[in-house]
Amino acid sequence: MRTLAAVTALLFALPGAAHAEGGPDLVGSMAQMAGSLMLVIGIILILYYLAGRLLKMPQGNRGGYIRVVETKHLAPKKSLMLVEVGGEYLLLSNSGEGVTLIKQVEMLEEIEVVPEGVGGLVVPDRLKDKLAALKGVLPRREAPLAQLRKSGGCA
Numbered sequence: 001m002r003t004l005a006a007v008t009a010l011l012f013a014l015p016g017a018a019h020a021e022g023g024p025d026l027v028g029s030m031a032q033m034a035g036s037l038m039l040v041i042g043i044i045l046i047l048y049y050l051a052g053r054l055l056k057m058p059q060g061n062r063g064g065y066i067r068v069v070e071t072k073h074l075a076p077k078k079s080l081m082l083v084e085v086g087g088e089y090l091l092l093s094n095s096g097e098g099v100t101l102i103k104q105v106e107m108l109e110e111i112e113v114v115p116e117g118v119g120g121l122v123v124p125d126r127l128k129d130k131l132a133a134l135k136g137v138l139p140r141r142e143a144p145l146a147q148l149r150k151s152g153g154c155a
Contacts, residue, residue: 069082069089081092082105089105 065086067084069084071079071081073079077096079094080102081094081099083090083092089107091102091105093100093102
């Protein structure tokens with residue numbers, strides 16, 4: 001809105017300057033150019049909105065028979081994927097050359113897929129052990145208020 005107001009103010013301020021320098025043709029050309037620019041930008045915005053509404057791809061597995069259980073990236077353009085298809089689990093290799101079946105995996109228990117952002121923070125056991133070891137090595141620092149009370153300071 002501010003840019004539209006600025007363009008409008010500029011167009012109204014130009015006639016005096018246009019008559020002094022380039023004549024009345026300059027004002028008409030500037031107005032025609034500004035109108036054309038606004039028309040083109042409006043068409044672009046309308047097409048962007050329509051493309052977003054009409055070309056939107058469905059998100060998630062809404063009752064589908066295929067789901068990717070897990071993906072492990074090994075290198076750029078190379079990964080392993082565990083895919084469930086109709087109750088069977090397949091281990092697939094995904095690379096630049098294509099997708100190939102490595103083997104069919106027999107699962108004894110059902111794998112539950114938890115969507116991202118659900119549940120609490122998961123901290124690996126090795127990290128927990130290292131943090132506990134560091135906690136035991138570092139000396140405890142007392143709060144400044146407790147230090148003042150021990151030293152007999154005013155607080």
